[in-house]
Amino acid sequence: MQNLDQPVTPAEPGQASNRSALLIVFLVVFIDLLGFGIILPLLPRIAEGYVERLVPRASWQVGLVVGLLMSAFSLMQFLFAPIWGRLSDRVGRRPILLLGLGGSVVFYALFGWATSLDPLESAALALALFFVARIGAGIAGATIATAQAVIADSTPPEKRKHGMALIGAAFGIGFTFGPLIGFGGLWLTGNYLPTIGYTASALSAVALVLGMILLPETRVFSQDSTARRHLLDPSAIGHALRDSAIAPVILTFFTASLGFGAFEVTLALFLKDTFRFGENNSFLVFAYIGFVLMLTQGVLYRRLASRVSEVTFIGMGIIFMGVGVALMGLIAKLVDAGHEPDAWLMTLLFAALSAAVIGFAFLTPSAQALISRRTSADRQGEILGVNQSASALARILGPMVGVPLYTATESHLLPYIAGAVLLLLMLPLLPRIRRTG
Helix, strand or coil, X not given: CCCXXXXXXXXXXXXXXXHHHHHXXXXXXXXXXXHHHHHCXXXXXXXXXXXXXXXXXXXXXXXXXXXXXXXXXXXXXXXXXXXXXXXXXXXXXXXXXXXXXHHHHHHHHHHHHHHCCCCCCCHHHHHHHHHHXXXXXXXXXXXXXXXHHHHHHHCCXXXXXXXXXXXXXXXXXXXXXXXXXXXXXXXXXXXXXXXXXXXXXXXXXXXXXXXXXXXXXXXXXXXXXXCCCCCCCCHHHHHHHHCCCCHHHHHHHHHHHHHHHHHHCCHHHHHHHHHCCCHHHHHHHHHHHHHHHHHHHHXXXXXXXXXXXXXXXXXXXXXXXXXXXXXXXXXXXXXXXXCCCCHHHHHHHHHHHXXXXXXXXXXXXXXXXXXXXXXXXXXXXXXXXXXXXXXXXXXXXXXXXXXXXXXXXXXXXXXXXXXXXXXXXXXXXXXXXXXXX
């Protein structure tokens, strides 16, 4: 078994380019992300309505419970991403991805049913079901590292960041049309909120059927790769974090995700409190975010990838995200000072969203590709799972810190200040990442 403390040979795919696998993984991730994009824009607002029936209206308590609900999804990804990744190294990518899609079908449907419960009569039951649904969806969604491993299996090292950007483009397209589908569903059903959960479940079912029919197995097994490994192996995290070529990238990705999380998790609340947006308008803003992500990773990133290194992309991503989050803080400060949310402020909002999302689109596939290229072929799922777990940990801490910070003051300024500072503090790590390459 290879020692991760020693230099590794970059992973080589079984084929130079498995276009069929890339296309199907793109479609499966895209359709599954449609469901995610339907749920996310309204989850904090729906939960807030039920939580306020159960706890005193002290804002920090409401914010804490909503933050915990948002964190439950990422907590499960933190725990299960390395397990799914390691299991996919052992049994193959296809069964793990199909299992995750099946879980999404079940737990999105449960979320839809919970949303149908009356907040006056069944607030406690509904909130408990929300937690079960988000925990289950987090376990199912932790297979995204396995999808990344399919990309690693199917692309040569020099094309790895192009492949990772393909998953990012699927995220972007799904995140664009998911909110639009949610918007249309609410419009057609007269704002019947359970529609969003049931629609997400149905879309995940479509992805599951496509995967069962069309998804090939990309894992190429060798004699070394069939060695038995424990599924619960905490030492894998230690190996990754002691590897001088991988650890700084994981740390940067973790910290950037933590800073970005302060922006992401409070956005729905920010739109309601600052711009007085209703549910449908919130869907459209989230669709715009997905559209920017889709264009950046599907077009701009892939065109620049042959000329710009992963480390440079990571640096650009940190700067763009820091600027975007800081602009959100500026908007919050202006509104708190009495500025009305007019056309100029709306322009500033979309500039902030664009900058933050472009930065995220630059950083994410670059970090994933760099980690994959510095990892041996028989540990792709495991190490990409560790990186996904680190990102999930950041998304656990983000809501737990971001939502209480947001509700702590009437200006809602604190999470954006903290996020911008944290992101910009990551720039000194870039020389170390470049040196260890």
